[in-house]
Amino acid sequence: MESNIAIKRLSALAQPSRLAVFRLLVKAGPEGVAAGEIARLLGITSNTLSAQLNVLTNAGLISSQRDGRSIIYAANYDGMSELLVYLMEDCCQGHPEVCAPLSIAASRAACCDQPQGALS
Amino acid sequence: MESNIAIKRLSALAQPSRLAVFRLLVKAGPEGVAAGEIARLLGITSNTLSAQLNVLTNAGLISSQRDGRSIIYAANYDGMSELLVYLMEDCCQGHPEVCAPLSIAASRAACCDQPQGALS
DNA sequence: TCCATATTTCAACGATTATGGAATTATTGG
DNA sequence: CCAATAATTCCATAATCGTTGAAATATGGA
Numbered sequence: 001m002e003s004n005i006a007i008k009r010l011s012a013l014a015q016p017s018r019l020a021v022f023r024l025l026v027k028a029g030p031e032g033v034a035a036g037e038i039a040r041l042l043g044i045t046s047n048t049l050s051a052q053l054n055v056l057t058n059a060g061l062i063s064s065q066r067d068g069r070s071i072i073y074a075a076n077y078d079g080m081s082e083l084l085v086y087l088m089e090d091c092c093q094g095h096p097e098v099c100a101p102l103s104i105a106a107s108r109a110a111c112c113d114q115p116q117g118a119l120s
Numbered sequence: 121m122e123s124n125i126a127i128k129r130l131s132a133l134a135q136p137s138r139l140a141v142f143r144l145l146v147k148a149g150p151e152g153v154a155a156g157e158i159a160r161l162l163g164i165t166s167n168t169l170s171a172q173l174n175v176l177t178n179a180g181l182i183s184s185q186r187d188g189r190s191i192i193y194a195a196n197y198d199g200m201s202e203l204l205v206y207l208m209e210d211c212c213q214g215h216p217e218v219c220a221p222l223s224i225a226a227s228r229a230a231c232c233d234q235p236q237g238a239l240s
Numbered sequence: 241t242c243c244a245t246a247t248t249t250c251a252a253c254g255a256t257t258a259t260g261g262a263a264t265t266a267t268t269g270g
Numbered sequence: 271c272c273a274a275t276a277a278t279t280c281c282a283t284a285a286t287c288g289t290t291g292a293a294a295t296a297t298g299g300a
Contacts (some may be wrong), residue, residue, distance in 0.1 A: 003139065010134035013207075015258080016127055026211050035277060048259055050278050069267050069276050077211070084204060087133075091146050091197070135288080156246060168289055170248050189246050189297050 001086045005060070009083045012059035017044055018052045025062055025075040032065070032074030121206045125180070129203045132179035137164055138172045145182055145195040152185070152194030 013019050020042050025033060033041075039049045053073060056062045060079040065072050133139050140162050145153060153161075159169045173193060176182045180199040184191050 003136065007134055007136055007139060010130050010139070014127055014130035014134040016123065017258090019123065019127060019130070036275090039277095045260060046277065047261080047279080051258075054278090066267090071277065080207065080211075084207065087200065087204065091200075137288085154246085155248095159247095165290070166247065167249080167291085171288075174248090186297090189244095191247065 001082050006083060006086045008059045009061055009079065012055050012061055015052070015055075017042065017048070018056055021049070021052060021073075022056060022061060022075065025073055026077075026080075028074070030074055032072040034067070034070035034072055036070060038073065121202050126203060126206045128179045129181055129199065132175050132181055135172070135175075137162065137168070138176055141169070141172060141193075142176060142181060142195065145193055146197075146200075148194070150194055152192040154187070154190035154192055156190060158193065 013022060021038055024038060024041065035049060035053060036046065038044075038053075039046050042049075044052070053062065053064070057064065060082075061076055062073050062079075063076050064074075133142060141158055144158060144161065155169060155173060156166065158164075158173075159166050162169075164172070173182065173184070177184065181196055182193050182199075183196050184193045186192075
């Protein structure tokens, strides 16, 4: 992952409305939520939300798909995953003991009951 | 973790110089790096760097300690860990299959060879 | 005390960004 | 084709942010 893409994603998430939108979509799962409903749920005007959705999309954090008159937005889990990897990837250079808590936190925060054998 | 703190940390990291500083300190480990050396390594003027270090400090991502004439900065791994947990904490509400790759990525990116039994 | 080094603070400029009103495009149903 | 709904684009304004020169503070050594 390139630095400028990481910046783009961090910038996209570093704004209250966009972070709320992203977390809403993360919670909503792969089915996604229509733009209008996002606006209603978060109390944002539609044109402002449109700009925010555009930023998140350009950052590769969400994707969209038309469904009739609505456009459905969904979180891009791969994009989020890449960012997390980027933020953590240099944490152990010569100091594995330092970021052990980080590793544990990541494992615990990530999915509820994943089999630990999943990591090759 | 509160939303505004997450925003503060994401904002702090969402800037090229600051992300570079943070990753440098993450790589450097707990011994840290003096402000002047950070400036030299990254080619940033000292006053600009001082402002950046202040932002990272206020976000709880780094901490400092005087050593003679120099001030040594070091990454705050706990602060980073909290942010990662916050970003991931809602990813599995009813859809564990979706964020399994994220969990695997987190485990793989985090420390090199941590014993898997470390997670309770 | 005086000087050099290390870092921070202050003030100001230029650039970027978030926001909302108004107009525009796209889709559905009558 | 026309009206209604859904979302986006355009434009202007206000606010925030990064950067730098210059001055100020803190420490160590002579």
